[in-house]
Amino acid sequence: MLDSTTKLALAGAIALGMATGAMAADKLKTGFVYVGPVGDFGYSYQHDQGRIAMQKALGDAVESTFLESIPENDSERSIEQLARTGHQLIFTTSFGFMEPTLKVAKKFPNIKFEHATGYKRADNVATYSAKFHEGRYIIGQIAGKMTKSNIIGYVASFPIPEVVSGINAFMLGAQSVNPGIKVKIVWANTWFDPGKEADAAKALLAQGADIISQHTDSAAPLQEAEKAGKLGFGQASDMSRFAPKAQLTSIIDDWSGYYTGRVKAALDGTWKATDTWGGLGAKMVVMAPFANMPDEVKAMAQQTTADIASGKLNPFKCPVLDQAGKAAECKGGTALDDGQILGMNWYVKGIDDKVPQ
Amino acid sequence: MRIDLEPRAGRSLALDIGAPAGALAFAILLGGIVVWLLGKSPAQAFMVYFVQPLMEGWSLQEVAVKACPLVLIAVGLSFCYRANVWNIGAEGQFVIGGLCGGWLGVVTHGGAGQGAIGGWWIVPAMLLLGALGGALYAMLPALLRVWLGVSEILTSLMLVYIAELGLDYLVRGALRDPKGFNFPQSVTFDDAARLPFLAEGERLHAGVALALLAVAAAAFVFARSRFGFEVRLVGEAPRAARFAGFSDARLTIAVFAISGALAGLAGICEVSGQIGQLVPTISPGYGFTAIIVAFLGRLSPFGILLAGLVLALTYIGGEAAQVALKLPNDMTRAFQGILLMCVLMADAAARYKIRLVSGSGA
Numbered sequence: 001m002l003d004s005t006t007k008l009a010l011a012g013a014i015a016l017g018m019a020t021g022a023m024a025a026d027k028l029k030t031g032f033v034y035v036g037p038v039g040d041f042g043y044s045y046q047h048d049q050g051r052i053a054m055q056k057a058l059g060d061a062v063e064s065t066f067l068e069s070i071p072e073n074d075s076e077r078s079i080e081q082l083a084r085t086g087h088q089l090i091f092t093t094s095f096g097f098m099e100p101t102l103k104v105a106k107k108f109p110n111i112k113f114e115h116a117t118g119y120k121r122a123d124n125v126a127t128y129s130a131k132f133h134e135g136r137y138i139i140g141q142i143a144g145k146m147t148k149s150n151i152i153g154y155v156a157s158f159p160i161p162e163v164v165s166g167i168n169a170f171m172l173g174a175q176s177v178n179p180g181i182k183v184k185i186v187w188a189n190t191w192f193d194p195g196k197e198a199d200a201a202k203a204l205l206a207q208g209a210d211i212i213s214q215h216t217d218s219a220a221p222l223q224e225a226e227k228a229g230k231l232g233f234g235q236a237s238d239m240s241r242f243a244p245k246a247q248l249t250s251i252i253d254d255w256s257g258y259y260t261g262r263v264k265a266a267l268d269g270t271w272k273a274t275d276t277w278g279g280l281g282a283k284m285v286v287m288a289p290f291a292n293m294p295d296e297v298k299a300m301a302q303q304t305t306a307d308i309a310s311g312k313l314n315p316f317k318c319p320v321l322d323q324a325g326k327a328a329e330c331k332g333g334t335a336l337d338d339g340q341i342l343g344m345n346w347y348v349k350g351i352d353d354k355v356p357q
Numbered sequence: 358m359r360i361d362l363e364p365r366a367g368r369s370l371a372l373d374i375g376a377p378a379g380a381l382a383f384a385i386l387l388g389g390i391v392v393w394l395l396g397k398s399p400a401q402a403f404m405v406y407f408v409q410p411l412m413e414g415w416s417l418q419e420v421a422v423k424a425c426p427l428v429l430i431a432v433g434l435s436f437c438y439r440a441n442v443w444n445i446g447a448e449g450q451f452v453i454g455g456l457c458g459g460w461l462g463v464v465t466h467g468g469a470g471q472g473a474i475g476g477w478w479i480v481p482a483m484l485l486l487g488a489l490g491g492a493l494y495a496m497l498p499a500l501l502r503v504w505l506g507v508s509e510i511l512t513s514l515m516l517v518y519i520a521e522l523g524l525d526y527l528v529r530g531a532l533r534d535p536k537g538f539n540f541p542q543s544v545t546f547d548d549a550a551r552l553p554f555l556a557e558g559e560r561l562h563a564g565v566a567l568a569l570l571a572v573a574a575a576a577f578v579f580a581r582s583r584f585g586f587e588v589r590l591v592g593e594a595p596r597a598a599r600f601a602g603f604s605d606a607r608l609t610i611a612v613f614a615i616s617g618a619l620a621g622l623a624g625i626c627e628v629s630g631q632i633g634q635l636v637p638t639i640s641p642g643y644g645f646t647a648i649i650v651a652f653l654g655r656l657s658p659f660g661i662l663l664a665g666l667v668l669a670l671t672y673i674g675g676e677a678a679q680v681a682l683k684l685p686n687d688m689t690r691a692f693q694g695i696l697l698m699c700v701l702m703a704d705a706a707a708r709y710k711i712r713l714v715s716g717s718g719a
Contacts, residue, residue: 037686067679068686071641073632077419077560078676084415085680099545099634107558119538158637159529161539189525343538356529 028089028267030054031082032066033075035094036192042217042236043191043253044068047093047116049237050255057260061267072096079104083111089266091259092116095160101125112271114262117162119342121273128258131279132162133169133341134308135251135287137315138301139233140173142248142290143211144181145297146231153204154185155197155214155221159356163215165344169315170213171351177300184209185353194220205230211248222246231292238288249301250288257283277338280309316341321349362709372707377653380703381667384696391691397682405681406674416673418561422631424669426451426623426640428568428662430647432575433619435656436612439579441592444613446498446513447620448644449520450491454621455628456524457490458483459635462550462628463532463543476549483550483625484567491621492614494520499613503606509613517644525637532635543635552630564626568662571619575658588612620644653700668693 032051036044048066055064065087070078075097082090083104089112092101098118105113105125113125121127143152152174156163167185174181184207186200197216201224204212212232214221219242225232226246234240234250258276265271278284287305290298307313318330323346331337345355365372385407389399410416430447437444461483465471471479498512529541537544555561579585591598591608599605628639650668654660675689 031680065680065683067676071638073636073639074423074641076631077423077673080415080419080560081673081676081680085677095540096636099542099632103633119540158541160541339538345539 027063028061028263029085029087030062030064030263030266031087031090032064033070033079033082033090033092033094033097034066034068035072035096036069036217038066038068040192040217041219041239041242044093044217046236046253047091047255050259051091053256054259054263057256058263058267062263070097072100076100076103079113080107083108088112089114089263089271095162112266112273121275123273126262126271126273126275128262128276128278129162130253130255130284131277132251132253132285133165133315134279135285136166136169137173137308138287138304139213139249139251140170140175141177141304142293142297142301143170143213143233144174144176144178145300146248146293147178147181147211149208149210150178150181151208151210152181152183153201153207153209153212154183155200155204155212155216156185156187157191157216158189159187159345161342161344164347164355165316165341166215167351168320168344168348171348172315172320173304175350181350183351183353185351187356188216190216192217194218197221198224201225201232219243234288240288240291245292247288248292249290252286252288254284254286280305281311323347323349323351325349359714361712361714362705363712364709365707376703376707377700380699381696383703384692384699387695387699388688388692391688392684395684395688397684402678402682402684405677407670410670410673410677415560416677418555418559419673420666420669421565422560422562423672424662424665425562425565425568425630426627426643427647427650427668428665429564429571429623429626430616430620430644431651431654431661431665432568432571432658433616434647434651435575435654435658435661436588436615438651439592439656440588440608440612441595442502442609442612443510444495444498444513444616445510445648446495446515446517446644447616447647448640448642449513449517450494450617450620451624451627451640451644452517452520452524453494454487454491454624455639456520456527456624456635457621458487458625459543459546459628459639460532461486462546463635465550466544466547468547471547471549476547479547479550480552480629483629484622487625487628488618488622491624492618494621495613495617496610499610503609509609521638524635524639528635528637534634541637545634546629550629551633552626554630560631562626562630564623564630567622567626568665571622572658572662579658584611620647649697653697655704667696671696 034044034047038044038048051064067078072094079092079100091114093116095117098115098120101113101115102120102122102125105122109124115125115127117129118127171183184204186204188196188200190196197218198220201212201221205228210230212221212225214235217236219239222232222234222239222243226243231248232246234247236253238250238252240247290301314335316336318335319327320336321327331340347355392399392402410420434444434447465479497516498509501507501512502509528543532543534542534544552562552564587603587608591603650661650664653664671693678684679686
C-alpha cells in the first residue's frame with residue numbers, strides 16, 4: 001500500500017516533527033492535565049483560561065500543552081506522556097490526579113509538578129488550591145437576603161471536604177443575615193453532567209427553592225433557575241451569559257496569577273515545592289459582578305468581600321456549631337484552622353441533611 | 358427497487374482478513390480528511406497516532422497496559438455472546454472484582470497479616486478474590502435468567518450501577534484511608550499487594566501475561582474442547598443442542614461464571630497493577646468498551662487480542678496527538694466511532710452479497 005508519495009510524505013512528516021521539536025528546545029514547556037473538557041465553561045475551562053493568561057504574560061519564553069477529559073483513575077499514563085515529551089513543569093488540576101502525579105514525579109525527579117487540591121507533596125511536587133468557601137459565605141449572605149420562600153436549593157457534586165465546607169460556609173453566611181433559612185441539598189454525584197445537574201435543579205425548584213446554588217461545573221442548574229424565573233449562582237467562571245437574569249454572582253476560580261507566577265519561578269530557577277491555599281485576598285478567588293439584586297444587598301456583598309479579603313472576617317470564625325449544637329474545637333485561635341476546613345466532613349447547625357458516608 | 362443482503366455461500370480467509378484490514382485503512386483515510394480539514398498535516402497525525410506509539414518501549418508498554426483489561430473482559434464476553442447469552446454488565450463484574458481483591462490490599466496495608474509467613478500469598482489471593490467476586494456477581498443475572506426467565510440484558514446492566522455505587526459507598530466509608538483528610542480513597546497498597554512489574558518504575562504488569570493466557574486458553578477451549586462445541590451449538594442451534602442433551606440452564610450459568618470471573622480478574626489487575634489503591638471509580642468504562650472489542654474481534658480470542666490492541670493504540674495515539682499536534686480529545690472519540698462503523702460495514706460486506714433487486718419482490 002505504501003507508494004513512493006506516501007513514503008515521501010511520511011519522511012517529510014518525521015523531518016517536520018523533528019524540526020519543530022528542535023525549535024521548541026529552548027522554551028520552557030509546560031503541560032496541563034484537565035479532568036473535564038476545556039469547553040465545560042466551569043472548572044477545567046477556568047484552568048485553561050489561567051494557562052492562556054500565563055502564556056500571554058510570558059510569551060515566547062514558554063510553550064504550553066493541555067490534555068483534556070482525562071479520567072482520574074487512568075491518568076498516570078497521560079501525565080507520563082507529558083513528562084516524556086519534554087514538558088518541564090506539569091500542572092495536574094484535579095484531586096484524583098494526586099497518586100498518579102506522585103508516581104510519575106518519582107520517576108522523573110528533574111521535572112516539576114504541581115497538583116491542585118491535594119495534600120501530598122514531594123521535592124518536585126507542589127500543591128495549590130483556592131479557598132472557594134470564602135466565596136460561598138458571600139453567596140450565602142446574598143441568598144439569605146434575596147430568598148422569599150426561605151428555601152435554597154443546593155446542587156452538590158461529591159461529599160468531599162471541599163464541597164462540605166462549601167455548604168457549611170454558605171449556610172453560615174446565610175444564617176448571618178437570615179437565621180431561619182433552609183438549605184435543601186441534592187447530590188448529583190458528578191462534576192460535569194449537564195443533564196443530571198439540570199434534573200437536580202428541577203427537583204429543588206419543585207420543592208419550593210427560589211434560589212439555586214451549585215457546586216457542579218456546568219451552567220445547567222443556573223439555566224434551570226433562569227427558565228423558572230428564579231435566581232442562582234454561577235460556578236467557577238462568570239456564567240452570566242448563560243443566565244443574564246438569574247445569575248446573582250459567581251465564584252470565579254482565577255488561576256492566571258498563580259500560573260504566571262509559578263511558571264516565572266521555574267524560568268528564574270526559584271521554583272520550590274510549596275503549598276499554596278489562596279482566597280479572595282490572594283485574588284485566586286474572585287467574585288463576578290453582583291447583579292439582579294437591590295443596591296443594599298450589593299453593598300453588603302461588596303463589604304463582606306472586602307472584609308474576607310482583608311482578613312477582618314473569617315467565614316469559619318468560632319464558635320462553629322455542629323448539627324447537634326456542639327461547638328467545634330477552635331484549633332485556629334479565633335477560627336477553625338486550615339486542617340479542620342480541609343478535612344471537613346460534618347455539617348453546621350441548621351442543615352437538615354446527613355453527609356453521605 | 359430494494360437492496361438485498363444474500364449470505365455468501367462460503368467464507369474465504371482472504372475476505373475474513375481483508376475486510377477488517379480494509380476497514381482500518383478506510384477509517385484512517387476518513388480520519389486523515391478530518392485532520393486535514395482541521396488544518397493539520399494528516400501525514401504527521403498518522404505518524405503521531407499510529408506509528409510513534411509503537412516505536413518506543415514505554416509507549417508499547419502503555420498500549421499493552423491499556424489493552425489488558427479490554428482483552429480480558431472481551432475474551433470472557435465471547436463465551437456469553439457465542440452462546441447467545443447477553444451479559445452487558447461486565448463493567449459491574451469488573452468493579453466487584455476490583456473491590457473484592459482490593460479489599461485484601463487494604464486490610465494487609467502496612468504489613469498487616471504478613472508477619473510470620475511473609476506477603477507472597479497476598480497477590481495470588483487478591484487475584485482469586487477478584488475472579489471469584491466477579492463470577493459470583495455474574496451469578497445474579499444468570500440465576501435470575503435460569504430460574505425466573507428474567508432478561509439478563511436488563512439485570513446485568515442494572516447491576517453495574519449497584520456495583521459502582523457499592524464501591525463508591527465503601528471507599529467513602531469503611532475502606533477510606535483514615536489519614537486521608539476524609540477524601541474518598543483507600544490507603545495505597547503495600548508492594549506485596551501490587552502485581553509484579555516488568556521492572557522497578559515500569560508500567561507493564563503481570564496482568565498482561567494473564568490476558569495473553571486467557572486468550573490462549575479460550576482459543577483452545579473453543580477449538581478443541583467439548584465445552585467449546587457446546588457453547589457454539591447452543592448459540593447457533595438451540596433446538597439441536599437440546600436434542601443432543603445439552604442443558605441451556607447449565608450453560609448459561611457456566612458462560613456467565615467464566616465472563617464474570619475474567620471481568621473480575623481484569624478489575625483486580627487494574628486495581629493492583631495500574632491504580633494501586635481503591636478509588637471511587639476504578640474503570641473508565643472498560644466493561645462497555647470491551648463489548649465493542651469483543652465484536653471487533655468477531656468473538657474469536659485472537660481477533661479480540663488484536664482488536665484490544667488497536668483500540669488501546671487509538672487511546673495512546675489520541676493523547677499523543679493532543680500533545681504533539683494540539684488535536685482535540687473529541688477527535689480521538691470520533692475516530693474510534695468511525696473505526697467501529699467501518700469495521701461493521703466491512704463485516705457485513707464480507708458476509709453478505711449486496712444486490713439491488715428491481716421491482717417489488719415478495
